[in-house]
Amino acid sequence: MKNRLVGKIWLGALAILLAFAPARSGRAHEAKCPHCEADVAQDTPEQDNEVALKYGKKRIEYRCVMCAIADAEKSYKGDLKILAPSEKKGKPVEISRIEGKWSAPESTVFIGHKIKHRYCERGYRAFTTMAAFTVHVEKNKAQLKGAKPITLAEIVQIAKSDVVEDKKEK
Amino acid sequence: MHSLTRFWVTLLMALGWAFSSLAQAQTEPLPKREGIPGREEAPGLNTLPPLPEDLPGWFNNKGKNHIFYKRGPYNFDIYNIKRLAYDLNAVAVGHSMAYEDMVTGKAAGLDTETFERINWVLNHPPKFMPDEANVSPTFGRKYGVLELVFDWTHILHAQTVDVLASTKLSEAEKDREIQALWKFYFESVPYAISPLPMNMAFLDGQPYSMAFRNKYPKVNGLFWGYHWLQGAMYDMLLSKTLPQQRMIYDVLGDRYHAIELYRTNRPFMPMFAETSPRFSEKYPYIANAFDNLHMLHDMVNDILASDWIPEPEKEKQILRAIWIASATAHQGERPGDVKEEGGLHDHRHMVGMPGMGMMKYATEDVMWMDNMGWMPTGDCHHCTMPLPEGEEAWKAPTVSAQGWTMRVRCPLCARDMAAETKGAVIFHIPTEDPLKPVVIISDEQGNLTTDNPGVLFLEEAASHRKCNRWSSAFSSRKAFEEYVATNPEFKDAKPLSFEEWAAVEVSGKKPDTYVKPEGPEGNPYDKAQDDETQAQKEEE
Amino acid sequence: MRIRLLANAWLPLVLFLSAHSSLRAVDHNNVDAGRPLSFDDAEAIAFRERAAEIGTGGIYPKGGPAGLAFSTEFLYGFALNSHLSVDLDAAAGGRAGTPEKDFQVGKLGLGLFHNFNREYGNAPAFSIRGDVALPTEKGAKGVEIRLRGIASKALIQYDRLHLNLDGIVTTAPETGERRFRPGVVLGYSKPIGYPRSFIRTGVAEVSLQTPEQKGTGPVMSLGVGLRQQVTVRSLFDIGIRSDVLALDKAPHEDIQIIAGFSTSF
Known part of the structure; x- marks a missing residue:
């Protein structure tokens, strides 16, 4: 009788645990990045990583801001927006391309440090301030040693050359 | 002897001699041996599995044995969607041209000249279906039984598509006719392809497997590209009105010509359930037969592309491949049966997908999909x-x-x-x-x-x-x-x-119920990522 | 007893027509007697296939007025590699070997074709066909029986040779006519337009036939033609033949133009 009771308690506890257990790290909708074909880096509790490109009613996710800009140059005609995660959770930097002209909020700086695509969410990011850029480089100094801040125009240029390389490979 | 009689006797003797000389003189051209730069060492001949000893008599068939297709008011109704009909006509020459080139010593040009030739036809599709046997006569003389197996299943392909494209039949009539076509296909001949789900890791795990796709990626891309079309069109046609079918093919056809034909990075051939899950769910036996047919095409390609296999052994291995894919080899077995896990008689299917055998490196409920990663099937x-x-x-x-x-x-x-x-x-x-x-x-x-x-x-x-x-x-x-x-x-x-x-615009939020699917331990897809992660950790 | 193809005694093959589809494709490359030349290849129509054919031709006999010939045939694949055929021909105007000029319905022909093997390795495909022409023609007696042996063999790759050997027996020959007549046709076929077009086959032949009349020598003919698919189920064919050599006053025709249509269903 006692054993049964203990068993029931265990089962109940297990059920509660399962019910409240978080789903595995939310790498939801496992589509690969349309540009680099690596997994789309997911948001973490500390930092947003998902880059979204909004084109009409489409909302396509990319692995990093450079991939999104590159694919915008390669695959999309017309106006679009890119929501690039910043150093602030839930507050992405909104980059727009309107009539072919790229724009972003004035204080935005980017990191465009050549790095393996697997880690490109660290090497290619947007920041709302220069100070945030410095903090990020310091935090990832092993990979980002010597990284310099770049402008939107510069990261667009890097993305364009990546498209050229991509076409050459194909 | 009367002069006219003498004339005829002399003439007939001369003709008989000439014809028999022709038969002796015309030996099959030997395919040229090609070195493959950087190729890994070829497997030994002793790795090749033996041909089963008790093959049925039809494996030695020397008859033409053509059977007329099942009559019905729907035949050729695929021409209701003219663009699709033409594209399917073009498909008929792809494998035939490659097979013919491979058995006539032109394999070296497969990814160049042959590719261009096939690609030209795919982009200038004929108005009428070419007869594959006419395109590959040398191949047919050598592998007549295989040709018979292919042709018979291709008829089922064509007729099921005609039924689905027909405007003369109701949905219920279409359903009945598809079942009748299957019965006609399966019971009229002994050489039907197995309707059972097969283990794709087994079929693609032969000593010669992957030789063709590695050696001739472009032409293999074309084959898998039109196998994609042959799969994708079924869901496009199933339970749709003609205007809907045309509307869909406008999109599908564009993609087929612009992208699918030229992809060389597919990890595996397109499966029916990946491209037409509704049809595969409704008619799993047909979807399985078509997947098995396409796998037989791949196996034959791989055998022919394996230079390390001598000609007589190639013939045996092709007969073995036919045997593996044939319904005869699996008589009495049922979907779900597992006589040998991961082997010839493993007929498990993916969860929720009775029309798809176990995929390579998959568990029963999750498979790797190109550009998508691990995806649950049910x-x-x-x-x-x-x-x-x-x-x-x-x-x-x-x-x-x-x-x-x-x-x-x-x-x-x-x-x-x-x-x-x-x-x-x-x-x-x-x-x-x-x-x-x-x-x-x-x-x-x-x-x-x-x-x-x-x-x-x-x-x-x-x-x-x-x-x-x-x-x-x-x-x-x-x-x-x-x-x-x-x-x-x-x-x-x-x-x-x-x-x-x-x-309504998408929020970008994941559904509350979403769980990321995981692949099996030690699979090659995750392994590549794991290796890189490990390298990075060491770097740091 | 005579087989009068295109109502012509020295051209015994032309009306043995058949067109057939190989599986789903209407196969212009499977060549059949009469469409448009006189030789067969060694392939039967498919099991359970039905085929219907019509043909017409303009005839220009040596030393006579021009005439017209008509032909119809129905075929049925009654077993694997075997088919039956029923044919009827008619003619009007001039024709070689007979003074007849009126419209005349010819003999009703019944045929049986069997293919023993497909071409494999170096072995040619072999077939045999037997035809009986019934005396349905005005004033005809007896029957005419023809046996034809057929061997088809690839020459290089797409080119094929087709050797047809004929033996024709007339059960009730008229005075001055032969009871047995041998014949031979060597046919050639090649698809035209590969690898970009898949709808037509060119055909050519050289044939030697024995005329019905005793005392006349063999007639040698040459022919060329084209078979072209015109719908998903049908073919159009056109050909031209000429008797280039006729020994010992054998009756012959300067030229014969043939056109036909075949469909399977």
């Missing part, structure tokens, strides 16, 4: 909730984009998934009436159009645990009201018009 690809099965299976909408077709659980899952997917998308949204599905096309910007602007939607978003209840499509106001009346929790719900439903 669950919604958007919210991970279980999909309807069996009699209810038709209720699952599908989303076709980027070369795949995936089943989802509700119209909202379909819309969100489409909005999160690059490029044009085709939706199949069932309503309350199985005969009245709605087709929706999304353009590159996510703007939706439909063939049925009168469709109404219920969308009372809540947890995805019940999304199949709170997100539904209805063919009429009456149907909507009946549903609401029988589901009081929605009594205050207002029907959304198509425009209202299509205007």
Whole structure:
């Protein structure tokens, strides 16, 4: 009788645990990045990583801001927006391309440090301030040693050359 | 002897001698041996499995044995969708040209000259179906039994497509006729392809496997590209009106010509259930037979492309490949049977997909899909909730984009998934009436159009645990009201018009029920990532 | 007893027509007697296939007025690699070997074709066909029986040779007519337009036939033609033949133009 009771308690506890257990790290909708074909880096509790490109009613996710800009140059005609995660959770930097002209909020700086695509969410990011850029480089100094801040125009240029390389490979 | 008689006797002797000399002199041209730069060491001949000893008599058949296709008012109705009909005509020459070149010593040019030749036909499709045997006569003389097997299954392919494209048959009649075609296919000859799900890791795990795709990636890309079309067209045609079919082929055909034919990075051949999950669910035996046929094509390609296999052994291995794929080899076995796990008699299928054998490096419920990663086969690809099965299976909408077709659980899952997917998308949204599905096309910007602007939607978003209840499509106001009346929790719900439903923008939030699928331990796809992660850690 | 193909005694093959589809494709490359030349290849129509054919031709006999010939045939694949055929021909105007000029319905022909093997390795495909022409023609007696042996063999790759050996027996020959007549046709076929077009086959032949009249020598003919697919189920064919050599005053025709249509269903 006692054993049964203990068993029931265990089962109940297990059920509660399962019910409240978080789903595995939310790498939801496992589509690969349309540009680099690596997994789309997911948001973490500390930092947003998902880059979204909004084109009409489409909302396509990319692995990093450079991939999104590159694919915008390669695959999309017309106006679009890119929501690039910043150093602030839930507050992405909104980059727009309107009539072919790229724009972003004035204080935005980017990191465009050549790095393996697997880690490109660290090497290619947007920041709302220069100070945030410095903090990020310091935090990832092993990979980002010597990284310099770049402008939107510069990261667009890097993305364009990546498209050229991509076409050459194909 | 009378002079005329003497004349005839002399003439006939001369002709007899000339004809027999021709037969002796015309030996098969030997294929040239080609070195493969950088190729890994070839497996030894002792790795080749032996040919079964008790092969049925038809393996030694020397007759032509043509059987006329089943008569019916639907034959050639694929021409209702002319563009698709022409594309399918072009497909007929692909393998034939490659086979002929491989057995006539022209294999070296397969990825160049042969590719160009096939590609030209695919882009200038003939108005009438070419006879494959005419395109590959040398191959046919050498591998006549194989040709017979291919041709017979190709007829089933063509006739099932004709039935689905017919405007003369009702849906019920189409269903009956497809079953009758299967019976005709399966019972008329001893050399039908097995309708059982087969273990793809076994079929693609032979000593010669992957030789063709590694050596001739471009031409293999064409083959897999049109195998993609041959699969994808079934869901496009199933339970659709002719205008819907044409509307879909405008999108599908563009993709076929622009992308699918030229992909060389597919990890595996396109499977029927990946490209036509509804058809595969409804007619698993046909989907399995077509997958097995396509796998037989691949195995034959691999054997012919394996220079380390001598000619006589190639002939044996091709007979063995036919045996493996044949229904004869699996008599008495049933779907789900596992005589030997991972072997010839492993007939398990993927969960929720009776029309797809166990995939390479897959577990029963999750498989690797190109550009998508690990995907569950029995669950919604958007919210991970279980999909309807069996009699209810038709209720699952599908989303076709980027070369795949995936089943989802509700119209909202379909819309969100489409909005999160690059490029044009085709939706199949069932309503309350199985005969009245709605087709929706999304353009590159996510703007939706439909063939049925009168469709109404219920969308009372809540947890995805019940999304199949709170997100539904209805063919009429009456149907909507009946549903609401029988589901009081929605009594205050207002029907959304198509425009209202299509205007809803995706939030970017994951469904609350979503769980990331994981592949099996030690699979090669994850292993590549693990290796890189490890290297990075060491670097740091 | 005579087989009068295109109502012509020295051209015994032309009306043995058949067109057939190979599986789903209407096969212009499977050549059949009469469409448009006189030789057969060694392939039967498919099991359970039905085929219907019509043909017409303009005849220009040596030293006589021009005439017209008509032909119809129905074929049925009654077993694997075997088919039956029923044919009827008619003619009007001039024709070689007979002073007849009126419209005349010819003999009703019944045929049986069997293919023993497909071409494999270096072995040619072999077939045999037997035809009986019934005396349905005005004033005809007895029957005419023809046996034809057929061997088809690839020459290089797409080119094929087709050797047809004929033996014709007339059960009730008229005075001055032969009871047995041998014949031979060597046919050639090649698809035209590969690898970009798949709808037509060119055909050519050289034939030697024995005329019915005793005392006349063999007639040698040459022919060329084209078979072209015109719908998913049908073919059009056109050909031209000429008796280039006729020994010992054998009756012959300067030229014969043939056109036909075949469909399977």
